[in-house]
Amino acid sequence: MEIKWLHLKSFRNYQDQEVDFRPGLTILQGENGQGKTNILEGIYYLLTGKSYRVHREQELARWGENEFHLYGDFIVQRRKLRLESHYQDKRKIIKINQIPCRKLSEYVGTINVVFFSPDDLVMVKGGPAERRRFLDLHIAQHHSKHIQLLNAYNKVLQQKNALLKQGQGGSKSQIAQIELWNEQILRIGSEIIRNRWEFTGLLSRKGQEIYGQISSGKEELTMDYHALGKNNLEEALAAFPKLLAEKMSLEMERKMVLIGPHRDDILFKLNERSARLYGSQGQQRSIVLSTKLAELEVIRQEKGDYPLLLLDDVLSELDRFRRDYLLDYTKSLQQTIMTMTSAETLTQRASLLLKVEKGQIGRIE
Ligand SMILES: Nc1ncnc2c1ncn2[C@@H]1O[C@H](COP(=O)(O)OP(=O)(O)OP(=O)(O)O)[C@@H](O)[C@H]1O
Structure with a gap:
């Protein structure tokens, strides 16, 4: 399972941001408080209809806004799926390939994700x-x-x-x-x-x-x-x-x-x-x-x-042996997206390196 593209509108500290992903290991690098975790949260919300940090949707909307919109293109069993999640007029609207889902249970589990922080x-x-x-x-x-x-x-x-x-x-x-x-x-x-x-x-x-x-x-x-x-x-x-x-x-x-x-x-x-x-x-x-x-x-x-693996700043908490074990593990997965403040030692391993700064995302060549 893989994410190809993500679009966040008025979500957390993102006004209107698109991100293209690749298979393998993606590193989102940036100082504290720039919006790295918010990207993982956006992906997780899109796939599960829930945030792992808050219970109220309003908190996910950019400050001063009352709505947010998430779009993502995913590949599952070689099929392309477009997922959408909208929070508008205090209601949640979820769509798969543009078709609205009536219940969360119709939608959750379409693409699996494991989040680790x-x-x-x-x-x-x-x-x-x-x-x-x-x-x-x-x-x-x-x-x-x-x-x-x-x-x-x-x-x-x-x-x-x-x-x-x-x-x-x-x-x-x-x-x-x-x-x-x-x-x-x-x-x-x-x-x-x-x-x-x-x-x-x-x-x-x-x-x-x-x-x-x-x-x-x-x-x-x-x-x-x-x-x-x-x-x-x-x-x-x-x-x-x-x-x-x-x-x-x-x-x-x-x-x-x-x-x-x-x-x-x-x-x-x-x-x-x-x-x-x-x-x-x-x-x-x-x-x-x-x-x-x-x-x-x-x-x-x-x-x-394999599901999509999202790792939020976990390497700093592990000793070297366990860190290497985890990184080696990710090689057998289709896609892992990981946040960290400094990616220097890992640039060789990453298939995509992205810089996150004040709610803006750019490629690091
Ligand atoms: N609803 C919101 N609207 C606008 N900005 C928000 C909202 N919620 C959180 N933020 C901002 O998002 C930023 C935090 O983003 P995030 O948690 O993704 O940081 P991070 O880059 O993962 O940092 P760290 O390395 O410290 O975990 C903070 O600057 C916070 O003020």
Whole structure:
């Protein structure tokens, strides 16, 4: 998968900017705060319909503007695709080859992308919500139904939470309504758990292999999806209805939904010990690197093509061995776009070197 051309209009600090890309490694070089990350964000938004930095579209519009427009030409399985994403009149409009898409799920996953930045360390160090978000974003890229499941689940969650909040404590009608919501939580939640479980398994196998290579086999990495507090899928799904019934009075007392995949987690372990609690900063970075590269491999297995890799200033955070490992890895990919403040040592490796300065992009010959 490859991007050939990008056009940003009123997006972040770009007024009207076109960029032509090439296969291989592209380096976006520039001082801090010039707009390098904004280019990666534009590509990511175009491909996923989401920003990894903000939740509100308005923040992506150039200051003083209320709209933005993104266009990109991509190649996937030798097919050329034009993607467009418009934010206008507080609405999002997405088009593939000029045909509007009604839902995000019709569009996401058409072309896959893996984004990697130093902030991804939260995957290991942060809370469970960060890890669930990573899993869901990934799964959504190749199972568009997962987006629909998450949307449906979140609606049910909101409704059940609202009901628990207004509840006067266990009237017959309140219990009957909770039971109705529980049926939905069980049905939709089980599918979400199954998807996340399967994906974690795929990721874990690849991640373990890659971690072995970058740590010279010193430690073993494992990733376990914990559903409803259990690390066995069938046990978790079998216990789900019972847990919902058993915890109903506690949910009424606390006035919040306590049972369901919105509280699940993935545990990263090194030699059976929690990497979040005991891993060094370097080991945690290696876990993120292995997980991201594993994600590339899982997508290739499923789609037959490597996704586009976007690297936001990650080299400065890695030691020389891991930096070289990552750079060598990119040679087998169709296209990698990377930002850095100084590209001197890498000019030989790049197929395209671009200079970013105050929201303007130029070629470095
Ligand atoms: N909505 C916006 N409208 C206009 N300018 C914006 C907007 N959002 C961010 N900026 C500007 O974009 C610039 C930051 O761009 P970006 O994050 O791409 O920097 P960068 O080149 O990746 O820098 P660094 O190396 O520090 O990460 C800042 O100058 C910021 O003021």
